[in-house]
Amino acid sequence: MSMGHWANMRSMQRSRDVLAHKVKKGTLPRILEFARPYRSLIAIFIGAVLLDAAISSVSPLLLRGILDHGIDDNNRGLIVFLAVMTGLLAIFEAIVSLAERRISAWLGESLIFDLRQRVYRHIQSMPIAFFSRTQTGALITRLNNDVIGAQQAFTELFSNAIGNVVMVVLILSAMFFLSWQITIVALVLLPLFLVPARLVGRRLGGLYRRSMELNAQMNNVMTERFNVAGAMIVKLFGSPAKEVAYFEQRALQVRDIGIEQATYSRIFFVTLSLTASLATAFAYGFGGLAVTWGTISKGTIVALTLYLTRLYGPLTQLSSLHLDFMTALVTFERLFEVLDLEPTIKESPDAMAIPEGPVAVVFDHVDFAYPAAAEVSLASLEAVAVLDDTPRTEVLHDVSFTVSAGTVTALVGPSGAGKTTMSMLVSRLYDVDRGSVSIGNVDVRSATQLSLSDTVGVVAQDPHLFHDTLRANLLYARPEATVAEMETALRSAQIYDMVRTLPLGLDTVVGERGYRLSGGEKQRVALARLLLKSPRVVVLDEATAHLDAESEAAVQRALDETMAKCTSIVIAHRLSTIRNADQILVIDAGRIVQRGTHEELIAMDGLYNDLYQTQFAGQEGR
Numbered sequence: 060m061s062m063g064h065w066a067n068m069r070s071m072q073r074s075r076d077v078l079a080h081k082v083k084k085g086t087l088p089r090i091l092e093f094a095r096p097y098r099s100l101i102a103i104f105i106g107a108v109l110l111d112a113a114i115s116s117v118s119p120l121l122l123r124g125i126l127d128h129g130i131d132d133n134n135r136g137l138i139v140f141l142a143v144m145t146g147l148l149a150i151f152e153a154i155v156s157l158a159e160r161r162i163s164a165w166l167g168e169s170l171i172f173d174l175r176q177r178v179y180r181h182i183q184s185m186p187i188a189f190f191s192r193t194q195t196g197a198l199i200t201r202l203n204n205d206v207i208g209a210q211q212a213f214t215e216l217f218s219n220a221i222g223n224v225v226m227v228v229l230i231l232s233a234m235f236f237l238s239w240q241i242t243i244v245a246l247v248l249l250p251l252f253l254v255p256a257r258l259v260g261r262r263l264g265g266l267y268r269r270s271m272e273l274n275a276q277m278n279n280v281m282t283e284r285f286n287v288a289g290a291m292i293v294k295l296f297g298s299p300a301k302e303v304a305y306f307e308q309r310a311l312q313v314r315d316i317g318i319e320q321a322t323y324s325r326i327f328f329v330t331l332s333l334t335a336s337l338a339t340a341f342a343y344g345f346g347g348l349a350v351t352w353g354t355i356s357k358g359t360i361v362a363l364t365l366y367l368t369r370l371y372g373p374l375t376q377l378s379s380l381h382l383d384f385m386t387a388l389v390t391f392e393r394l395f396e397v398l399d400l401e402p403t404i405k406e407s408p409d410a411m412a413i414p415e416g417p418v419a420v421v422f423d424h425v426d427f428a429y430p431a432a433a434e435v436s437l438a439s440l441e442a443v444a445v446l447d448d449t450p451r452t453e454v455l456h457d458v459s460f461t462v463s464a465g466t467v468t469a470l471v472g473p474s475g476a477g478k479t480t481m482s483m484l485v486s487r488l489y490d491v492d493r494g495s496v497s498i499g500n501v502d503v504r505s506a507t508q509l510s511l512s513d514t515v516g517v518v519a520q521d522p523h524l525f526h527d528t529l530r531a532n533l534l535y536a537r538p539e540a541t542v543a544e545m546e547t548a549l550r551s552a553q554i555y556d557m558v559r560t561l562p563l564g565l566d567t568v569v570g571e572r573g574y575r576l577s578g579g580e581k582q583r584v585a586l587a588r589l590l591l592k593s594p595r596v597v598v599l600d601e602a603t604a605h606l607d608a609e610s611e612a613a614v615q616r617a618l619d620e621t622m623a624k625c626t627s628i629v630i631a632h633r634l635s636t637i638r639n640a641d642q643i644l645v646i647d648a649g650r651i652v653q654r655g656t657h658e659e660l661i662a663m664d665g666l667y668n669d670l671y672q673t674q675f676a677g678q679e680g681r
């Protein structure tokens with residue numbers, strides 16, 4: 060009984076906006092589609108719910124029999140028989156209700172699993188543009204809270220709707236059969252509870268939403284300041300007293316709203332149990348008089364009051380059925396919204412593998428603009444009310460060049476010119492708007508994802524390592540690599556000596572919360588990962604920017620060895636890297652403004668010469 064009341068209170072707390080929300084057409088059939096694989100289980104579940112309802116509405120009649128026919132008629136045999144029956148029924152009911160719970164948990168958890176893995180798989184298939192816009196927290200919420208919410212609403216709806224309807228019908232029929240007068244009065248008393256409960260429920264709903272907001276604000280303060288970067292800013296710029304006051308203010312609001320919530324929810328329960336007590340008092344009073352008049356028997360009063368206490372729970376739950384139903388629709392809709400986001404970058408059905416052997420990379424009249432927010436994301440995942448509607452601005456204009464197989468092309472140019480953008484088009488992290496990018500004469504849009512990731516290796520401007528061991532991070536690039544191969548790669552990336560000094564060696568956990576590698580060390584591990592993969596096309600985005608001149612030179616030698624065997628695109632600020640390139644492309648504002656070798660470019664006036672004078676000339680001696 061009290062479980063039901065909790066559920067009931069929870070549904071009252073749910074936002075009233077839910078009822079105002081317009082659900083997209085076709086949501087209900089889609090939900091049923093999810094339930095389809097569990098048809099037979101659902102049927103068994105409904106059977107158990109019905110059985111449970113039936114059993115629990117029989118026992119008051121047995122007790123009435125003991126009082127009226129057993130005790131009054133001095134029939135000892137009947138008393139013992141009915142008491143044993145009541146006991147057996149109670150045991151049977153306990154078993155059925157356990158089975159019921161087990162089945163509903165199975166159903167619920169399976170549904171959660173289905174939804175979760177569907178959403179996870181879908182999110183994995185989204186393009187990088189999606190991740191660069193959405194908030195990680197919002198995505199995780201979809202996978203955790205929304206999935207669980209959808210499941211709860213779903214199973215609650217099943218047991219609520221079906222179980223309670225049957226329960227109410229059975230109990231009311233039994234009560235009418237016993238005494239229609241008392242039954243009608245009990246029903247009249249019902250609004251006495253429902254009206255205040257609704258009012259309190261509404262107030263609780265408001266408090267609940269507000270407390271969620273306040274809690275989120277407080278948590279935000281913590282997550283922003285407890286990560287290393289945030290804590291550093293506080294240490295360097297903040298004043299501790301101000302920080303504490305800022306946090307306290309939020310924590311105090313959370314305290315106040317917690318007190319309010321506790322009070323109101325107690326009012327809710329008090330009203331409920333008060334109504335039940337009043338109704339019982341009335342039933343005994345009115346019924347007692349009726350017994351003295353000889354209209355009804357003692358057993359009837361006992362049975363009636365037992366029924367009364369069992370009636371209010373299901374009835375009040377049914378009164379919020381509509382809200383439950385809408386909540387289920389809305390949570391499912393929030394999940395479907397994510398599932399309906401079409402991944403903009405997909406493998407084409409007739410995709411082919413990039414041919415074996417050395418390959419050339421060709422950009423052919425490429426125009427490119429980063430996709431607009433509406434194309435790749437949802438307002439609710441970006442934690443903004445409306446999606447940013449800035450029009451797409453073209454970042455690359457008519458870019459054409461060829462990196463012949465086995466050669467090195469260097470990209471240079473001012474910050475924001477579009478170098479990183481060009482490098483991302485090679486591994487098809489984005490699709491071009493016009494023109495094409497092809498590797499080994501295969502347009503990257505018609506290459507298989509697998510052959511593309513096998514062919515192209517990238518070390519990004521700010522490489523990421525997973526929170527895992529060095530070994531796992533290296534093996535991510537090539538799962539079958541041997542320890543000897545890993546050591547060779549680490550040695551070439553000039554990081555082996557450092558890894559060897561770590562007590563756990565390759566088993567050291569690195570990444571966000573693991574062993575802290577310096578910027579340059581991280582870059583070298585990322586390079587080792589690339590060397591291990593030994594891809595045919597290498598893309599380096601300032602991959603050696605964090606290294607000192609000496610280790611850079613050493614890494615460069617290792618890279619030169621690898622790069623001699625492959626086709627490379629290198630974004631670099633160092634003269635040494637650029638000077639050895641077979642071709643230098645000078646990028647400015649999304650266009651190739653100059654191309655040639657170092658000697659050719661230095662001989663003419665232009666951006667390269669300016670860059671050379673301001674940036675590179677000082678490095679000449681190295």
Ligand SMILES: Nc1ncnc2c1ncn2[C@@H]1O[C@H](COP(=O)(O)OP(=O)(O)OP(=O)(O)O)[C@@H](O)[C@H]1O
Pocket residue numbers: 191429454472473474475476477478479480481520
């Ligand atoms: N995800 C994105 N969405 C929209 N615009 C972007 C995105 N990433 C980059 N840009 C824009 O594209 C332009 C080119 O950026 P890009 O990162 O390619 O420059 P870059 O040449 O690599 O510069 P740097 O030398 O500073 O790394 C910039 O104007 C930048 O603001």
Ligand SMILES: [Mg+2]
Pocket residue numbers: 478479480520600
């Ligand atoms: Mg860049």
